[in-house]
Amino acid sequence: MEFLLGGSWPVPFGEFSLKLDPLSFVFLIAITILVLCSGVYGLGYMRPYQGKKPLGFHVFFYLIFALALVLIVTANNVILFLGAWEAMTLSTFFLIIFNDEKSAVRKAGFIYLIASHCATFFLFLMFFLMAHASGSMDFNIMARTNFSPLFAGAVFLLALAGFGVKAGFIPVHIWLPYAHPVAPSHISALLSGISIKMGIYGICRVLWIMKVLPAWCGYVLLMIGAISGLMGVLYALGQHELKKLLAYHSVENIGIIALGLGVGVLGRSYQIPFLAVLGFGGGLLHVLNHSLFKGLLFLGAGSVIQKTHSGEMDHLGGLAKTLPVTSVLFMVGALSICGLPLFNGFISEFIIYFGLFQGLFGLPVHGVIASSIGILSLALMGALALACFSKVYGTVFLGKPREGLRGASHAHLKIGEATSARTPEEQGRCLEETSKWMLLPMMLLAGLCIWIGLVPRSVTGLVFLGGAYLTHVDLSTIPIEQVLTPLTMVIRMAFLFLSLILGLIAVRRLLLGAAPMPIRETWSCGFAQVSSRFQYTSASFARLIVNLMKRTLLFRRHGGEVSGAFPEKTHLASSVHDASEELVFAPGLAFLNDLSKKLGHSRIRHIQLYLMYILLFLVFLLVWKLK
């Protein structure tokens, strides 16, 4: 199941060798769909910038980015891979800083660039070690080499460090919540849907090359998956900005994928190929699914932001009435990401759960404990994601429009600036549905989410082939029907569920008759002057959960105290801060900065001293050599 395409390349050690195998095929499908959809969407999204900004640059880097992605997943040579990797990193940087006149955008771009390059250091080291041990830069030859388990473990750790930054594992995810919100929305969709998956691809490729990995690697992946998933979704719950929230959800989903890969590695180390194929296959399917629904959600968020000029959820509300199609499409994305039945997220989570439960029965005791932790964290992630997306959907699309939305037709509004309340008709005029060309790619993505959710067999064949490829076994020897038969039952129940819904709607029609129902106001305990500010905001909705976890989430609130008999107007702000940024990276970087400053002070300012140092070093070398 491999197609090789080779050509000479006048680069030292490099060979223009491309390979198409089941692993790269899964990623290639995701790339093709999302690059195409985001591109079409981008045409509409970028229209307001026409004539104001050089769009040619943007398109140029978009195409370079697409080409680099294809080369990354098909490269069969280390040099080619690293070249494409670098091309992807740089083109992404230029795509992110499209609005580079804002300092926040430039800052986010630099954080991304620095994080990526720090990670690339580990990649160089890792590939150098692998090439040194196998004597070749060719992936296929590397895969035929037998590495010692200790060496494989070391390479695995380097791969986690190098690819993990791109993938966004906690605690090295800090570039994600910066870069995603500032990039144009179709770029955020690509960043989240594809770019971070390249980190997963890299890890998969290393797992494939390292045929024999010690079992602790699997446990490490499982733990990273559980922590990234749980912390990702908890941080997401604390966010107020739509795209930042979605960025944290990417961390969560990367965690789910890592759980799948961890099960796969465990299955491989304990020689249970069925378990390995389930884990790898589930992980790969989640890669594909996540790129579909997260792409959809980011594009939907883009439409909201384009229409309202605000990504602050607590300024929005009631958009389901003004953006009806977008709201339905966003709903499909939300249902998919929560892993609910009928949608694609459920299929991949089902397979990963199935693998984890198989791990309960097949693995030794510490494997059972790890599987239990995996199951529990996946369950908690599901419940928290549901809380998070009901919060997003409820505050952005449902309820009444909040204050901030009133002046929405004027760009750059501030809260409280709007003076007069508008009637719904006026609002309808200033907020029109997204243009057709922007809806079309979203419809395609939503359609694919439902398609995979209802006809999973159309993709399970491919992902299990990928899983078997990563396990180095033949798929026909695996009793894969053991998971496909339950899936078929799930789909049957899904169709039964759909027909029950239709039946219940019919009963409801029958009971209610055709006459229109009376429309009144929402019950508010008899209080007449109801303002849209009474509604639960995203912050108040998530408060209970955030409060429970306030130690880990670094929850902070300022102001809001009411004092005296006639309290004055007060202001309350609450926010959640990233622990790994504030407790690990900020002090760490400050320490490094300090250190280099101190070294700078002790720097010698006389050239004679430098010459002496050189002399001393030469003497040292001579002594060392002569010894």
Next chain:
Amino acid sequence: MSSVLSMAFPILSHWLIVCFLSPLFLGVIAKVKAFFSGKVGPSVFQPYFDLAKLFRKKCVYSSTVTWIFRAAPVVILAVMLVLALLVPFGRFKAPVQFSGDILLAVYLLALGRFFMILAALDTGSSFEGMGASREAYFSCLSELAMFMNFITLALLAKSISLSQMVGAHIPMTWGGLEPALLLVVASFFIVLLAENCRIPVDDPETHLELTMIHEVMILDHSGVDLAYMLYAAAMKLFIFSGLLVSIIIPVRTGDHWTDMAIFFGAMLGLAVLIGIVESTMARLRLNRVRLLLLISFALAFFGLIVTLWRA
């Protein structure tokens, strides 16, 4: 034709049981509570009359709501009807059994919850927002405890099908008052109370909005929509109780009528037990509910430890 009938018969009988008996379950609980407060109380068939009345009424909608508000009751009732097919009711084996059906069950419940929360937020009322927020919060904890129980049961039964995990399929019996099973039952009972918004987690009787979870979320539903919601809530309680009874009593006599009598007797007993709990306990303060759910999780966790230690 006969194969279709043999497929359809268990499904229909399951639906009949759930549809006809679930309001009775609520009626029994109400009767027990009335007895404890020294009242005669409404007849045990009162929930049927309430539902019948609501089914005849038209709905009133808020000007704020969208299609989600109307879709939620339908979705939730459909979820319960599908869920009913996955749970064994004593002698009536679950018509649909497959490996991994617990995942479908839990995630279907989540789907219903998602629509319930959205319908509440759809009204734009702060009361309903409050209820929605609490529901999202408590369900995180109760789902965790539920999965912990499932892990223990899966390990005991070496299967991940709901029908295999409960009842006679578990090789361990109550012979020596099996500690793992005892912990699971205790933990699952708390989950049952929490998931179905009973005292001590939520009070289904009170209509003081600030203290409620489930009742406040359906505050703006009326007529047929409200009937769907209440019917679904009754079914949910019945299904959860059926599951708990199946864990407690593995039916093995083999005689059709005896088994049925045992099952429905046990269901009656559970309804009385819930009624006693509700009459003798006060609703917990809201910030204490999480402790109750964490106790449930801890019990399930000890259940797993005992199981692992035995194995």
